[in-house]
Amino acid sequence: MQFKAVKFTNKANPLTVGTQSIPVTETNGEYKLPSADSILVKVHAAALNPIDLIIKNSLSPWIFRGEKGFGFDYSGVVVAIGADAAKRNGLKVNDRVSGLFQDIFGPGTVAEYVLVDASKPTGANCRKLPDNLTFQQGAAWPLVFGTAQSMFDSIAKGNSFNKILVIGAGTSVGRYVVQLGKKVYNSSEIVVSCSSKTESLIKELGATTVIDYTKQKSILNPVLESVKESGPFDAIFDCCGNSDLLGDMLTVLKGRAEGGTYTTIAGDAKLDFSKGPGNLPSQIFSHFRLLRSNFGFLPYFYKMVLVNPADSWPDKCVKALAEHDFKVFIDSEYPMDQVSEAVKRLQSNKAAGKVIINIE
Numbered sequence: 001m002q003f004k005a006v007k008f009t010n011k012a013n014p015l016t017v018g019t020q021s022i023p024v025t026e027t028n029g030e031y032k033l034p035s036a037d038s039i040l041v042k043v044h045a046a047a048l049n050p051i052d053l054i055i056k057n058s059l060s061p062w063i064f065r066g067e068k069g070f071g072f073d074y075s076g077v078v079v080a081i082g083a084d085a086a087k088r089n090g091l092k093v094n095d096r097v098s099g100l101f102q103d104i105f106g107p108g109t110v111a112e113y114v115l116v117d118a119s120k121p122t123g124a125n126c127r128k129l130p131d132n133l134t135f136q137q138g139a140a141w142p143l144v145f146g147t148a149q150s151m152f153d154s155i156a157k158g159n160s161f162n163k164i165l166v167i168g169a170g171t172s173v174g175r176y177v178v179q180l181g182k183k184v185y186n187s188s189e190i191v192v193s194c195s196s197k198t199e200s201l202i203k204e205l206g207a208t209t210v211i212d213y214t215k216q217k218s219i220l221n222p223v224l225e226s227v228k229e230s231g232p233f234d235a236i237f238d239c240c241g242n243s244d245l246l247g248d249m250l251t252v253l254k255g256r257a258e259g260g261t262y263t264t265i266a267g268d269a270k271l272d273f274s275k276g277p278g279n280l281p282s283q284i285f286s287h288f289r290l291l292r293s294n295f296g297f298l299p300y301f302y303k304m305v306l307v308n309p310a311d312s313w314p315d316k317c318v319k320a321l322a323e324h325d326f327k328v329f330i331d332s333e334y335p336m337d338q339v340s341e342a343v344k345r346l347q348s349n350k351a352a353g354k355v356i357i358n359i360e
Contacts, residue, residue, distance in 0.1 A: 001021065001022050001023075001024040001025060001026055001031075001113070002019050002020065002021050003019070003020060003111065003112035003113050004017055004018070004019065004020070004111065004112050004336065005017070005018060005019070005020035005069060005107065005108060005110065005111030005112065006018075006069070006070045006071070006108060006110040006111065006336060006339050006357075007020070007067040007068065007069060007070065007108070008056055008067070008068055008070060009059075009061075009064065009065060009066060009067055009068065010056075010059040010060065010061045010063075010064040010065075011056055011057045011058070011059050011060065011061065012061040013061075014340060015056075015070060015339050015340055015343065017336060017337055017339070018067065020069070020107060020111055022107070022113065022115045023115075024038075024040060024080070024115060031079065031080035033080055033081075033082050033115075034115075035082055035084075035117065036082035036083045036084035036085065037082050037084045037085045037088070037117050037118045037119040037120075037123075038080075038081070038082045038085060038115060038116070038117060038118075039078060039080075039081050039082070039085050039091065039097075039115070039116050039117075039118055039123060039126055040078070040079050040080040040081070040113060040114075040115050041074065041076040041077065041078055041079070041097060041099075041113065041114050041115075041116065041126070042076050042077050042079045042112065042113055043074050043075070043076040043109060043111060043112060043113060043114055043359045044075055044076045044077065044135035044139075044358070044359055045074070045075050045076070045135045045136045045138065045139035045356055045357065045358055045359060046071045046073055046074050046075075046109040046110045046111075046139050046356070046357045046359065047071070047073035047074075047139040047140050047142075047143070047354045047355065047356055047357070048071060048110075048342055048343065048346050048354070048355045048356075048357065049071075049072060049073065049143050049144070049354075050346070051072070051143075052070060052071055052072065053343065053346065053347065055104060055105075056070070068105050068106070068108070069103075069106055069107040069108020069109070069110070069111065070108040070109075070110045070339070071108045071109040071110040071111075071357070072100055072101055072102045072103075072108075072109060072142075072143055073098075073099075073100060073109060073139050073140070073141075073142045073143050073354075074098065074099060074101060074109035074114055074139055074142075075096070075097065075098035075099075075129060075135045075136075075137075075138030075139040076096075076097065076098075076114070076135065076359075077094060077095070077096055077097070078091055078092065078093050078094065078095045078097055079093065079113075080093065081093060082118075084118070084119070085117075085118035085119075085123075088118045088119070088124075089118060089126060089127065090128075091126065091128060095128050095129075096128065096129040096135070096138070097126050097127060097128055097129055097138075098126075098127065098129045098133075098138035098139060098141070098142055099116065099123070099125050099126035099127060099142055099314075100125050100142040100143055100146060100307070100309050100314075101114055101116055101122050101123070102121075102122055102143075102307075102309045103122045106122070110336060110339060110357050110359070111359070112359055121308070121309040121310035122309055124309060124310045125142070125146075125309050125310065125313075125314040127314045127315070127318050128318070130318060130321045130322040131322075132321070132322065133321060133328065136330055136333060136356050136358070137328040137330065139354070139356055140328050140329065140330050140353070140354040140356060141176075141317065141321065141328050142314075142317075143307060144172040144173050144176060144354070145176045145313075145317045145320075145321075145326075145328075146307045146313045146314065146317060147173045147176075147265060147305065147307045148173050148174075148176035148177045148180055148239075149176075149180065149313040149316050149317050149320075150305050150306075150307050150308070150311060150313050151173075151177060151237050151239075151263045151265065151303075151305050152177075152180055152184075152185065153311070153312070153313065154261070154263045154303040154305050155235050155259065155261045155263060155301075155303075156256070156259040156260070156261045156301045157259060158257075158258060158259035159234050159235055159258070159259030159260070159261060160234050160258075160259075161181065161185040161186070161187050161234055161235060162187060162188055162189065162234055163187070163188070163189040163191070163230060163231065163232075163233050163234050164181050164187050164189070164190055164191070164233060164234060164235045164236070164237065165191045165192070165193075165223065165226075165233045165235075165236045165237065165252075166178055166181070166190065166191070166192040166193070166207070166237045166239065167192075167193050167219070167236065167237065167238045167239060167240060167242045168193065168194070168238065168239035168240025168241075168242070169192035169193060169194045169198070169202045169205075169207060169210075169239070170194035170195060170197075170198035170201075170202060171239045171240050172329065172353065172354060173239045173265060174192070174194070174202075174237070174239035174240070175201075175202070175205060175327070175329060176326075177237045177239060178190060178192060178202060178205045178206050178207055179205050179206060179324075179326050179327065180320070181206060182205065182206025183206070183320070183324045183325075183326070184320055184324070187206075188208075189208050189209070189230060190206050190207050190208050190209075191207070191208065191209040191210075191211065191223070191226050191233070192207040192209070192210055192211065193210075193211040193212075193213045193219050194207075194210060194211075194212070194213070195212060195213065195214050196212050196214065196215075198352075199212065205327065209226065211223070218244040219242070219244050219245070220244045220245055220248060223244075223245060223252055224248065224251065224252070227251060227252055232251065232252055232253055232254045232260070233252060233253050233254065233260070234254055234258070234259070234260065235253075235259075235260070235261050235262075235263065236252070236253055236261070236262045236263070237263055237264075238262065238263070238264035238265070238266065239264075239265060239266075240266060240270055241264070241265075241266030241267055241268065241269045241270035242264075242266075242268070242269075242270075243268040243269065243285075245262075246262075246268070246289075249262065249299075249300055250299060250300075253300050254300070255299050255300055256296075256298075256299060256300055256301060259301070260300045260301065261300065261301040261302070261303060262300060262301070262302050262303070263302075263303040263304075263305055264286070264302075264303070264304055264305070265304070265305050265306075267283040267285075267286030267287075267304065268283060268285055268286050269283070286304060287304075289302050290302055290303070290304050329352065329353030329354060330353045330354050330356055331345070331351040331352050331353035331354060331355055332345055332351065332355055332356070333355075333356045333357075333358055334355070334356070334357055334358070335357070335358055335360065336357055336358070336359055336360070339357060342355050342356075342357055
């Protein structure tokens, strides 16, 4: 079976729309799948993420050859499903679904079809799309909402979540962290850092106190003021990469005995995804801190989070989306043949939500 898909070879080559093949045959509307665990989805929308560009811009033309797909997030309609896959997740033909097909150097999701294996991590998170979401919203949430939920899942046991700090609340992940704190984890005090441009929005999502990081060199002093007023934080969620507080953690954050946890998705510094992993050496201290925490040598818990496609977050996220009034943010939409323009929008750092590719 052949269809259109966005492809690339390495950082020296542009994204192009080409032909992709999968081991599926179709006869008179009947599909023959490669295994009983297979799910064939006709893609309606896919979303772009910074990690897509980090991967592409990391591939040297001296080493990497051959075509690779682009994108991880997808939503669409099940057109064929194996018996074992149907038993695993209860899906059936014509179900609207979304998922995170996180297969690095794999076929990608900016394509007319995606073939996933429900027995593998890359396909285990394919879930029925809540009726209240469009296909575009379905493609917009898996990686970022899954990451936000994974951050909460990383917090040590015994944590009350009563008072939390969200660094980078205006980011795609940060917006979901704020909403989870407010609507699912019942946080009574949600202190955030963001710019004045997103302040009113973040307050609508649930923030109780806003620190405008653009008006000071460090967020430390405002955070210390909050500690003086109502005590240390139960948990800190770093959604952008920050090191302002690390020298004062014994004051800012509750200790290990109370489950005090600092969880981050970026380490000590923000990654510049337009250039690949150029500042990864600056993350050495983050990994050393993580080791100290894992061996119990830090007075608080320190976690670095990468979303695992096979963890429990898909069911938690779908439940939250169906039962609560979560806002799913979309910045802009592009057809598949304008994927280069979509990438430019993502690289601009001005996108207020996900950049969506509509597959027609």
